[in-house]
Amino acid sequence: MASENTVKGIYAGVDVGSLATKSVIIRDGEITGHAIIPSGHNSEESGLTALAQALNNAGLERSDVTHIVSTGYGRITASYATKTVTEITCHAKGANYLFPNVRTIIDIGGQDCKAIRVDPDGTVADFAMNDKCAAGTGRFLEVMAGVFKVPLAQLGELALEAEAIVPMSSTCTVFVESETISLLARGEKPKNIQAGIHHSIALRIAGLFSRVGIRSDVYFSGGVAKNKGMRKALEEVLKVTIVEPVFDPQLTGALGAAVLAEGIGAKAQKRALEAVSAQ
Ligand SMILES: Nc1ncnc2c1ncn2[C@@H]1O[C@H](COP(=O)(O)OP(=O)(O)OP(=O)(O)O)[C@@H](O)[C@H]1O
Numbered sequence: 001m002a003s004e005n006t007v008k009g010i011y012a013g014v015d016v017g018s019l020a021t022k023s024v025i026i027r028d029g030e031i032t033g034h035a036i037i038p039s040g041h042n043s044e045e046s047g048l049t050a051l052a053q054a055l056n057n058a059g060l061e062r063s064d065v066t067h068i069v070s071t072g073y074g075r076i077t078a079s080y081a082t083k084t085v086t087e088i089t090c091h092a093k094g095a096n097y098l099f100p101n102v103r104t105i106i107d108i109g110g111q112d113c114k115a116i117r118v119d120p121d122g123t124v125a126d127f128a129m130n131d132k133c134a135a136g137t138g139r140f141l142e143v144m145a146g147v148f149k150v151p152l153a154q155l156g157e158l159a160l161e162a163e164a165i166v167p168m169s170s171t172c173t174v175f176v177e178s179e180t181i182s183l184l185a186r187g188e189k190p191k192n193i194q195a196g197i198h199h200s201i202a203l204r205i206a207g208l209f210s211r212v213g214i215r216s217d218v219y220f221s222g223g224v225a226k227n228k229g230m231r232k233a234l235e236e237v238l239k240v241t242i243v244e245p246v247f248d249p250q251l252t253g254a255l256g257a258a259v260l261a262e263g264i265g266a267k268a269q270k271r272a273l274e275a276v277s278a279q
């Protein structure tokens with residue numbers, strides 16, 4: 001946040017994820033604009049569109065931006081970026097910017113989930129990741145919202161009303177889908193099955209933490225962090241309290257990228273000052 005050490009200038013982060021592209025603008029140490037759009041087939045175009053929308057949201061022009069850092073699966077094709085950085089590093093930096101006491105991050109995105117342990121300066125100490133199957137990801141929850149014919153944004157809220165948690169015998173997306181259909185046919189209450197689905201994802205995340213370990217404070221990052229049912233299931237299964245979000249958690253990676261862009265600006269400003277004082 002802004003202080004006497006604030007780096008002056010305008011910096012941007014762009015996170016081209018598998019499902020959504022996000023951008024955050026930092027101006028003089030403060031978040032000043034942001035945007036979230038669906039990722040298209042062309043990563044470069046998605047990144048540029050999200051960046052333009054975030055700049056528009058901030059009332060700024062592309063030419064105002066000093067440095068841009070790109071992240072996410074589409075980061076490599078970001079010719080507009082000064083630097084590309086991995087998503088894990090960016091989630092850690094973004095969470096550290098918002099909550100300096102965070103030591104553990106759970107990131108659930110569209111296509112993968114990650115358990116990240118961070119040091120006090122926001123660098124990654126360790127991580128574990130599941131990118132092999134859809135179970136335990138936003139995509140899985142989207143499929144399940146389709147099965148229940150409810151909007152994705154409501155699925156977690158409905159699970160919060162459960163009277164009991166129906167254990168799911170499978171973790172594979174395809175099997176959970178057919179298991180859900182049979183449970184519904186047997187008359188099981190949808191909200192109890194929905195709670196069971198969120199718990200099955202939380203159990204998978206718990207598996208990732210068996211190696212990485214969990215330390216307080218714990219932060220939930222990524223688009224799925226907007227799902228309150230998922231948050232509750234994680235708190236119950238991992239036996240932790242997750243910090244209340246103060247900024248859209250889906251933007252955490254883009255925010256971290258903007259913070260890293262600001263770091264590049266800070267180094268450049270320091271070098272310029274040193275050059276002047278050496279004259
Ligand atoms: N309001 C909401 N409620 C519940 N879930 C949501 C909401 N908005 C977005 N999501 C979930 O967020 C997911 C996208 O999150 P995110 O943008 O972090 O993924 P991504 O970065 O594109 O994916 P990845 O990191 O795996 O490449 C979607 O799959 C969707 O399930």
Ligand SMILES: [Mg+2]
Pocket residue numbers: 017018072087109110222253
């Ligand atoms: Mg992501």
